[in-house]
Amino acid sequence: MSQIEVEGSQAMFFRILGPLAAAGLSFAPRQRTVLAMLLLDAGRVVAVDRLVDAVWDANPPSTAREQIQICVSAIRRALRAAGRPDAIVRQAPGYVLRCAADELDLLAFDRLVAEARESDDETRAAALLREALGLWRGTPIDGVSSRVVDAARVTLAERRICVLEEHVDLQLRLGAPAEMTELAAELAELVAAHPFRERLRAQLMTALHRTGRRAEALAVGRAGRKLLVDELGLDPGADLVRIEQAILAGPGPATPPVPATPLVPRSLPPTSRDFTGRADDLARLHALLAPAARGTAPRVVTLDGRAWIGKTMLAVHAAHALREHFPDGQLFARLGGADGAPVAPAVVLAGFLRALSVPAGAVPADPDERAARYRDLTADRSLLVVLDDAADERQVDALLPGSASCAVLVTSRRRLTALAGAWRVAVGPLTAGEGTRLLAEVIGRDRALAQAQDTRRLAEACHGEPLALRRAGARLAARPHWTVAASVDRLTGLDDDLEAELAEVHSRLSVAARRLLRRIGAMGRAEFPTRLCPEPSDVDSGSADDAMAELVDAGLLDLxxxxxxxxxxxxxxxxxxxxxxxxxxxxRGGVVLALPTARAAHQRTPVARALPH
Known part of the structure; x- marks a missing residue:
């Protein structure tokens, strides 16, 4: 069997690592595009607008959303006939395709690669990577024509070649000299197909040298140097230079080290297609994070604000916009500060080290050693580290890189005032104009323009909260027969998931803070002078101040x-x-709310009436 192009995989219901396939079912071209998009994000919501983009690019017809619904219905009927009646479910603002890892080859590929990277046994890791690569059957998502799918196809192909390089590294470490000849021949084909991939070229040089073909190995290096200089104006990277020097200096085939070119981590979540506004905040973040390194410490910026005000989305969008300023990559971690169970820094550091190409078996067990290794690896790199939902300053301190060439962007519901040298950006609500534009992106610009006054009224009712705006918009988008005016009164109640999350935060408050929150609810005002803040009757003024500070720290109140x-x-x-x-x-202990009657609806706050139930 070939050393690299491995064979065979178990039959799967859905396959996209090659021609699109679903248990032998046939689909029309548009249906294939929709199915491909759902499979690419299996288990996650794919917005209807995203599906429209994939099918029609920049020129969708006025009936695009209805046609997407028709496509999904046709796919559902076919899957139902094949024994999968519940594979696709509606979930605002789009659809979710649900399947297990052993039913979709992409999910199986990701699982096998993750297991290989976690394994301390290199032989087992090589076998897992071989199995993962065996799932590929050619060009991914072949047979689907779409600009959006084309971009995903390129990303998938890049992921495959990266895993292939990891597998070759293991083969070079584990393989017997007799296996190097076949490996070198296959690497030569790969280098011809990917001439600018220095890691593959370094691997080919190593394999050639181990078969005693020293002159050929050096010739491969010289050809790579000439190509890089002539075509890109770049000198070879450190691995190519090091291997070339080792071949020149070493007496025997075993001398050159196995190349270990680190991957550039790009672990940011995707930004939102409908991101709107925040121009001043984005400009300030660019001004603070983009400048060239100064001093000896990394640049640190904190984004704080109350719950669901859009801190994470702002941080992710800004980080994507700053990508060109951080050529060595971006790291992202959710710290769980709002959940009451913060992630230990040692756990985050282990993930960062693996993202920086440290094998799982080489990650130090001691937390201090992990931190030292992390600082060492980031010392000469230009990285942006995004730490989302920090619990406190101590959690962040342990995750700061050790070089001025790096920058850190932190989000938190708390003001991290004890974080030395950090700049603070307070995140507030969207303006009425920004909220209106966000609603227009969600429900469709034509619909928003035709009902401009009512769209603005709904935006104002949501008080500039991006989550409330998106949920209200998603409910409208799913009901094209509703008018925007009617939605303000019809979208009532508090979402079960939101109430459950708030109930978790509420359970960690002191008795005084809970009572203060209840009294604020009784006032029913979204903004009021602090002198009017209702103090719990059974506590002194100092405890009342503490209760207010506790609500601020919990992200439930702004001052x-x-x-x-x-x-x-x-x-x-x-x-x-x-x-x-x-x-x-x-x-109250449960999370299911009775909806208000029509008579009581007018007594609720405007935003409460705008929230979807």
Whole structure:
């Protein structure tokens, strides 16, 4: 069997690592595009707008959303006939295709690669990577014509070649000299197909040298140097130079080290297609994070604000926009600060080290050694590290790189005032204009323009909260027969998932803070002077101040100043809706809310009426 192009895999229901296939079913071209998009993000929501982009690119017809619905219905019927009636489910703002890892070759590939990278046994790791590569049957998603799918195809092909390089590294470490001849022949074909991949060229030089073909190995290196200089104006990287020097200096075939060109980590989540506004915040983040390195410490910026105000989305969008300033990659980690169970820095560091090409078996067990290794690896790199939802300063301190060439962007519901040398950017609500534009992106610009005044009224009712705007918009998008005007009164109640998350935060508050939140709910005002903040009757003023500070730290309340300088409290519409339920039901334990009657709906706050149920 070939050393690289491995064979065979178990039969799977869905396959996209080659021609698109689904248990032998046949689909029309548009249906194939929709199915491919759902499979590429299996287990995650794919927005209808994203499906429209994939099918029609920049020129969708006015009935595009309805045609997508027709395509999905046809795919569902075919899957139902094949024994998979519940594979595709509707979930705003789009659809989710649900399948297990052993039913989709892409999921199986990712699982096998992850297991290989976690393994301490190189022989087992090589076998797992061989099995993963055996799932490929040619050009990924072949037979689907779409600009969006084309971009995904390129990404998948890059992932395959990276895994192939990892597998070759293991073969070079584990393989007997007799196996090197076949490996060298296959590497020569790969280098011819990918002439600018220095890692493959270095691997070919190593394999040739180990078969005693020293002159050929050096010739491969010289050809690579000439190609890089002539075509790109670049000198060879450190691995090619090191291997060439080892071949020149070494007496025997075993001398050259196995190349270990680190991958450039790109672990940011995707940014949102409908990201809107925040121009001032983005400009400030660019000004703070983009400049060339100064001093000896990394640049650190914190984004803080109340729950669901859009901190994570802003951080991810800004990080993508800053990509060109950090050529050595971006690292991303969710720290779980709002969940009450923060992720230990040692766990995050282990993930960062693996992303920086440290084999799982080589990750130090001791947390301090992990931190030292992390600082060592980032010392000469230009990296952007995004730490989402930090619990406190200590959690962040342990994850800071050790070089001024790096930068760190942190989000938190708390103000991390003790984080030395950090710049703070407070994230507030969207303006009414930004909220209106966001709704227009979600429900469709033509629909928003035709009902411009009502769209703005709905945006104002959502109080600038991106989550409330997106959920209200998604509910409208799923009901094209609704008017925007009617939606303000029809979208009532508090989402079960949101209430469950808020209930978890609420459970960690002190008794005084819970009582204060209930009294704020009873007021029913989204903004009020701090002098009007209702103090719990059974606590002293100092404890009341502590309760207010606790709500601020929990991301449930904002403190700011009005134009005249008077301190002002602001509570988000989602939090206010939750506080009102606690005011009515202080001992509530469940998460299912009764919807208000039509008579009571007008008494609720505007944002509560705008939230989807």
């Amino acid at each position: 700011t100043r009005a134009a005249d300088g008077e301190p002002v409290c602001r509570v988000g519409g989602i939090v206010l809706a939750f506080a009102r339920t606690r005011e009515r039901h202080p001992d």
